[in-house]
Each structure stands twice: as structure tokens, then as C-alpha cells.
Amino acid sequence: MALIIHKDKCVGCGVCVESCPFNALTIVERLAIVEGSACTMCGACAEEGVCPFEAIEMVKATEANPDVNLADYKNVWVFAEQKKGEIQSVVYELLGKGRELATTRGQEVWAILLGKNVSDKAQDLIHRGADKVVVVEDDSLENFEDGIYSKIITRLCKKYKPEIVLTGATTVGRSLIPRVAVQIGTGLTADCTGLEIDKESGLLRQTRPAFGGNIMATILCPNHRPQMSTVRHKVMPEAQTDTSRVGEIITEKILDEDGFTRSRVLEVVEALEDTVNITEADIIVSGGRGMKGSENFELLHDLAKAVGGAVGASRASIDEGWIPYSHQVGQTGKTVNPKVYIACGISGQIQHLIGMQSADIIIAINKDPDAPMMKIATYALCGDLFEIVPEMIKQLK
Amino acid sequence: MNIVVCIKQVPDSGDVKINPETKTLMREGVDAVINPFDCYALEEGVRLKERFGGTVTAISMGPPQAEKALRETISLGADKAVLVSDRAFAGSDTLATSYALSTAIKKFGVVDIIITGKQAIDGDTAQVGPGIAVHLDMPQITYVRKIEELADGKIRAERMTEEGYDVVEADLPVLISVVKEINEPRIASLKGKMSARKAEIPTWSAEFVGADPKQLGLDGSPTMVVEVYAPPARKGGKTLEGEPAEMAEQLVTELKELQII
Ligand SMILES: Cc1cc2nc3c(=O)[nH]c(=O)nc-3n(C[C@H](O)[C@H](O)[C@H](O)COP(=O)(O)OP(=O)(O)OC[C@H]3O[C@@H](n4cnc5c(N)ncnc54)[C@H](O)[C@@H]3O)c2cc1C
Numbered sequence: 001m002a003l004i005i006h007k008d009k010c011v012g013c014g015v016c017v018e019s020c021p022f023n024a025l026t027i028v029e030r031l032a033i034v035e036g037s038a039c040t041m042c043g044a045c046a047e048e049g050v051c052p053f054e055a056i057e058m059v060k061a062t063e064a065n066p067d068v069n070l071a072d073y074k075n076v077w078v079f080a081e082q083k084k085g086e087i088q089s090v091v092y093e094l095l096g097k098g099r100e101l102a103t104t105r106g107q108e109v110w111a112i113l114l115g116k117n118v119s120d121k122a123q124d125l126i127h128r129g130a131d132k133v134v135v136v137e138d139d140s141l142e143n144f145e146d147g148i149y150s151k152i153i154t155r156l157c158k159k160y161k162p163e164i165v166l167t168g169a170t171t172v173g174r175s176l177i178p179r180v181a182v183q184i185g186t187g188l189t190a191d192c193t194g195l196e197i198d199k200e201s202g203l204l205r206q207t208r209p210a211f212g213g214n215i216m217a218t219i220l221c222p223n224h225r226p227q228m229s230t231v232r233h234k235v236m237p238e239a240q241t242d243t244s245r246v247g248e249i250i251t252e253k254i255l256d257e258d259g260f261t262r263s264r265v266l267e268v269v270e271a272l273e274d275t276v277n278i279t280e281a282d283i284i285v286s287g288g289r290g291m292k293g294s295e296n297f298e299l300l301h302d303l304a305k306a307v308g309g310a311v312g313a314s315r316a317s318i319d320e321g322w323i324p325y326s327h328q329v330g331q332t333g334k335t336v337n338p339k340v341y342i343a344c345g346i347s348g349q350i351q352h353l354i355g356m357q358s359a360d361i362i363i364a365i366n367k368d369p370d371a372p373m374m375k376i377a378t379y380a381l382c383g384d385l386f387e388i389v390p391e392m393i394k395q396l397k
Numbered sequence: 398m399n400i401v402v403c404i405k406q407v408p409d410s411g412d413v414k415i416n417p418e419t420k421t422l423m424r425e426g427v428d429a430v431i432n433p434f435d436c437y438a439l440e441e442g443v444r445l446k447e448r449f450g451g452t453v454t455a456i457s458m459g460p461p462q463a464e465k466a467l468r469e470t471i472s473l474g475a476d477k478a479v480l481v482s483d484r485a486f487a488g489s490d491t492l493a494t495s496y497a498l499s500t501a502i503k504k505f506g507v508v509d510i511i512i513t514g515k516q517a518i519d520g521d522t523a524q525v526g527p528g529i530a531v532h533l534d535m536p537q538i539t540y541v542r543k544i545e546e547l548a549d550g551k552i553r554a555e556r557m558t559e560e561g562y563d564v565v566e567a568d569l570p571v572l573i574s575v576v577k578e579i580n581e582p583r584i585a586s587l588k589g590k591m592s593a594r595k596a597e598i599p600t601w602s603a604e605f606v607g608a609d610p611k612q613l614g615l616d617g618s619p620t621m622v623v624e625v626y627a628p629p630a631r632k633g634g635k636t637l638e639g640e641p642a643e644m645a646e647q648l649v650t651e652l653k654e655l656q657i658i
Pocket residue numbers: 287288289290291313314315316317328329330331332333334344345346347348349350351352355365366367368371383384385386433
């Protein structure tokens with residue numbers, strides 16, 4: 001595929017410059033020029049009716065990739081991320097989605113499980129929808145290590161040739177799978193919130209937010225296999241357990257070629273008091289500059305306790321030193337996707353909204369009815385949070 | 398110690414919106430800035446240099462305008478900066494981007510540590526760092542919130558996780574990606590600004606770095622963005638009114654009806 005600007009037709013009018021979502025076009029000496037590294041080949045400028053002189057053309061040659069015989073690849077793989085032997089809940093979400101994709105493609109779902117003494121978890125994965133589970137056990141696999149884990153998964157992909165590989169967009173997933181994709185030389189779509197099979201081509205349509213959630217992009221990986229995605233946690237429903245399901249367990253060994261470790265986990269520290277896992281919480285009570293001081297966060301902890309939630313915060317609260325960084329929601333903090341987000345004294349600047357606007361229900365408590373958070377809230381409570389929040393706690397008790 | 402910091406110039410995300418009619422990004426008043434996470438990467442690089450000696454080289458792949466971001470890195474303590482820029486990069490996804498950057502980094506000779514941001518706030522993939530590490534056959538530590546020690550050809554750092562952090566040790570040379578918690582970036586000094594003004598920032602082409610054209614741009618990119626659109630706008634809901642107690646009661650009743658509490 002290529003973007004061609006016909007120099008004989010282009011008059012340098014600049015209409016196309018306006019049409020480019022990525023600022024990749026400029027006019028230089030009355031001629032449209034594509035700025036290489038900014039262009040994503042989205043084709044917006046070549047759409048009918050954009051260039052009055054029909055000077056821009058997208059030449060779509062779906063070039064086959066001679067190195068990959070697409071027909072050799074089948075089945076949907078799910079990386080079964082575990083920590084201390086416990087399967088992470090995002091894996092069940094992937095198994096649910098994986099089942100749906102595999103059924104559409106007439107294929108199987110496989111789970112890939114690496115760790116130390118984890119084989120007893122394989123049944124659980126089968127009950128949740130896996131047809132086969134590949135288990136690799138070794139003492140050295142107890143904790144996630146980028147190098148060895150990625151070498152093993154790369155080797156397994158080359159051996160069994162899955163068509164699709166899904167991984168949670170977690171710290172582990174986002175560290176591991178980019179290495180696998182590069183080792184194989186295939187594409188990887190990050191942080192997907194939507195996955196479906198294209199009816200005509202059979203390709204995986206991967207939809208994801210980019211530009212901090214300001215835009216959605218749909219991405220294909222047409223000529224390379226596997227098609228790989230990391231998937232955002234808590235977007236897709238979990239597969240239910242069905243203990244009558246049966247499946248096959250394949251045991252694989254770690255090999256010398258998987259390499260010696262050049263990095264090692266020395267210690268795993270759970271620091272829940274200062275690293276609240278707000279990404280897992282169903283209800284988040286969040287405080288902003290309107291909280292006025294660290295002592296007032298007690299109020300939010302009380303409310304969180306009453307509703308069974310966790311406490312989050314805006315960057316203003318972090319910058320004031322009222323609460324540690326691990327609580328920060330937003331562009332430079334965490335992206336959360338709870339059922340309910342209660343924003344207390346948070347104005348709702350875009351960098352904050354980016355991190356929480358996909359919550360099912362947003363409750364805003366703010367003195368200012370015109371604050372952006374109040375405009376998008378499912379329930380907007382206009383008033384003083386120091387009066388409203390204690391009332392809520394009272395009524396919940 | 399030879400320290401390389403990867404910098405991406407990004408649009409200030411707060412301003413980026415899609416025009417619902419034309420489905421294109423509205424660009425009015427959109428400033429280009431250094432990716433916020435890369436400011437922490439740069440600061441950490443400069444601090445390592447201050448502790449252990451050596452040089453900090455900032456590198457960016459991007460359009461000619463990205464030179465501005467690189468100039469800023471000099472004012473913030475980088476010794477050198479290199480722009481990798483070429484039409485051949487058109488449509489590069491993270492595989493091609495990490496390949497292109499790795500070929501350029503190879504030209505620096507011996508490198509001890511490469512520092513990237515956790516992710517870029519436009520592409521948002523967090524895939525370029527690990528990609529560079531693989532292309533250069535290096536171990537990596539992602540999401541670093543603290544470097545505990547760097548000695549005897551090894552680094553020990555804290556990797557932020559969902560539950561807390563892991564203490565991870567890796568052999569040098571290594572690639573790390575950093576989170577905001579790692580430091581507080583400095584403000585450019587007057588002297589820094591002077592050096593930035595005078596600095597020569599070379600532009601390296603694909604050919605100059607010896608990159609294989611087949612692995613660049615669209616040819617080297619397995620993924621294709623086929624559609625971009627604005628996310629469905631979130632509509633406002635109910636405004637609750639009255640005395641604080643009344644509002645609280647209404648809310649609690651609604652949430653109970655929805656079986657949320
Ligand atoms: C590159 C970059 C990245 C950023 N990343 C993030 C991020 O990750 N997360 C983030 O949150 N921000 C981020 N920000 C900052 C963001 O732009 C805002 O400055 C910040 O979110 C504001 O926090 P706030 O809403 O708590 O404070 P303010 O905007 O000051 O709002 C305080 C609100 O409290 C209300 N209020 C005051 N008193 C009361 C009361 N008694 N009762 C009820 N309401 C009251 C006020 O009406 C006001 O609406 C970032 C900024 C930049 C430039």
C-alpha cells in the first residue's frame with residue numbers, strides 16, 4: 001500500500017492538510033508533502049471529495065507476506081498470567097472473548113500457563129473454556145521474568161502456530177508480549193477494548209483507545225501471524241466456570257535454547273497500604289483539590305469502606321502530598337474501569353477524565369455545577385462535599 | 398557510562414479532539430511537547446550521569462519539528478541529541494519504530510543503559526521500549542519507579558506492579574522504562590538554555606543508520622490503522638437537588654435499586 005501525490009494534479013491548495021488526522025501533510029512550494037514519520041496511512045486524505053483535484057491516491061496492494069503461510073495458523077491462545085500460582089482474573093475475561101472468537105473461526109481455545117507448581121490450575125482453565133492447556137513448569141519460572149518467559153512463548157508460537165494470541169494489558173502482559181511480537185516479527189495491538197472477527201476477511205478487528213482516550217482506532221494485522229493483542233482489564237465479561245468441560249493438557253519443557261536469565265526478580269513486595277490496586281476495584285471513591293487537606297481523606301476512606309470500594313485521587317491531591325501516587329487516576333496515573341466512580345471535589349480536567357470516563361456510573365459531588373465532571377456525571381450532586389459525604393456515610397450504615 | 402534516552406514529541410493530549418463531522422483530529426492550538434513520561438526518563442538519565450559520570454544522549458525519531466523537543470533535552474541536561482528522520486518511516490508501527498531506533502542506537506557504539514518513558518501519550522502502546530530491547534538483545538526492566546543500585550555491571554531497580562513492586566536485578570547493558578514516581582524533573586537552567594541554543598543536532602536518515610528499508614515504514618509494519626473515530630461522547634445524567642441529606646438519600650436509593658450496594 002502506498003500514498004501517492006500526483007505532482008501534475010496537485011496545486012498546493014492545502015485542503016488535504018486540513019483532512020489529515022495526524023498532521024502529516026504540509027504544503028511546501030505549492031505541493032502537498034507527506035511527513036513520513038507522522039503518517040499512519042489511514043487514508044483520510046485520499047477519500048473521495050477531499051482533494052478537489054484528485055491528486056491523492058491510496059494504492060492498496062494487499063501484498064502477501066512470502067514468509068508466512070496464513071493457512072498454517074489456527075486457534076486462539078490466551079496467556080494465563082499467574083502470580084504466586086493464582087490465575088489473574090483478566091485471564092478469565094480473555095477466555096470468554098477467546099471462546100467467542102474461536103467459535104466464529106471454527107477453532108479451539110488454548111491457554112498457555114507458565115510457572116512453578118502450577119499444573120493443578122490447568123483444570124480451572126479448562127472449566128473456564130480452554131480446549132487445551134500448554135503447561136511449562138520450572139523453578140525458574142516462579143516469578144515473571146521478561147527474557148525467559150518471552151523466549152518460551154516465542155518458541156511455542158513457532159511450534160504450534162496460533163492464529164490469535166491474547167494477553168491482559170497488565171504490567172506483565174505489556175512487558176512480555178511486545179518482546180514476543182518482535183521476536184516473531186508480527187504485529188501487536190495494545191490495550192484493546194474491542195475484538196471481533198471481520199466477516200469478510202476473517203481477520204481480527206482490534207479496537208483500542210489512543211491519544212489518551214480521545215480517539216478510538218481499529219487495527220488489523222493482515223499479513224503476519226499470529227495476530228496479537230493486549231486487552232484492557234475489566235472491559236470484557238469473565239467466562240463462567242463449567243466443571244463438566246473436559247480438555248487436554250500438553251506438558252512442555254523449558255529448553256536450554258530459552259536462554260540463561262539476564263534479569264532476576266529478587267523480591268516481590270505487596271505494598272497494599274501505599275499501592276492500592278484501584279484497577280481491580282468495582283467502586284472507587286476519589287478525592288481532588290476540593291478535599292482541602294490530607295486529614296479529610298479519612299472521610300473518603302470511610303465512604304469507601306461503607307460501599308466496599310477503594311480510594312483514588314486526582315493529581316492535584318497527589319501534588320499536594322495528601323495521598324501517595326499509587327492512588328492517582330488519569331493520564332499520568334492509572335486507568336480505571338470500575339462500576340461506580342465517585343468524584344469528590346474533582347473538577348474533571350481532561351487528563352483526569354481519560355483515566356476514568358469508561359466507568360459505568362459516575363457520581364460527581366462538587367460545589368460548581370459547571371465543572372466538567374458534573375457535565376458527564378450519571379448523578380451530579382451540587383453542593384459542599386463536607387456536608388454531602390457524611391450524609392451518604394450515615395445513610396449507608 | 399553511556400546513557401541513551403528515547404524521546405517522543407507528542408501533541409498535548411488535552412487539546413486533541415476529533416471533529417465529529419469530518420472525523421479528523423482538530424488541531425487548533427495543539428502544542429507539541431516532549432512526551433511527559435520521557436521527561437522522567439531524561440531526568441533519571443541526567444541523575445545517573447551526575448552520580449557515575451558519562452554522557453547522556455537523547456534520541457528521537459520523528460518529523461523535522463521534533464528537533465525542538467531534542468533541543469529542550471539539552472537545556473535539561475542531555476549532552477548530545479540526535480534526530481532520526483526520514484520519509485521512509487511513514488506509517489511505522491511499533492515494530493518498525495523500535496527497529497529504526499535500534500539501528501540508530503547501534504551507531505552510538507557501546508551503550509550501558511537505555512531509558513524510555515513508560516508509554517507515549519499519543520500512541521499509548523508502551524511497546525517501543527521492549528521492542529528496542531529485543532532488537533539490541535538486551536534485558537529490560539519496565540515500569541521502573543526507583544533505581545536502587547547500579548554497580549559491577551548490574552542494575553537493581555523496583556518495577557511497579559498492580560499490587561506493589563518487584564525488586565529486579567539485570568545485567569548491563571539494559572533497557573528500562575520509567576514511571577512518573579521515579580523522580581521530579583528539574584527546570585532548565587540558564588546555562589542549559591544557552592547550550593541548547595548553540596547545540597548542533599544532527600539528522601540521521603534511514604540510509605545513514607543502515608536500516609533495511611523492508612523493515613521500515615509500511616513495509617516493516619504488520620499492523621494497520623484502518624479506522625479512527627471519536628469515542629461516543631458520554632452524556633450527562635441526572636442532577637440531584639435539595640439539602641445534602643436529601644441528595645444523599647436520593648442517591649443511596651438509586652444505587653440500591655440498581656443493586657450496586
Ligand atoms: C501532562 C499532564 C498530565 C496530567 N495527568 C493527570 C492525571 O493523571 N490525573 C489527574 O487527575 N490530573 C492530571 N493532570 C492535571 C489536571 O490537568 C488537573 O490539574 C487536575 O486533574 C486537577 O485536579 P482537581 O480536579 O482535583 O483540582 P481542581 O481542578 O482545582 O478542582 C477542584 C474542584 O473541587 C471543587 N470543590 C472545592 N471545594 C469543594 C467542596 N467543599 N465541596 C465540593 N466541591 C468542592 C471545585 O469546585 C473544583 O471543581 C495532568 C496535567 C498535565 C499537564
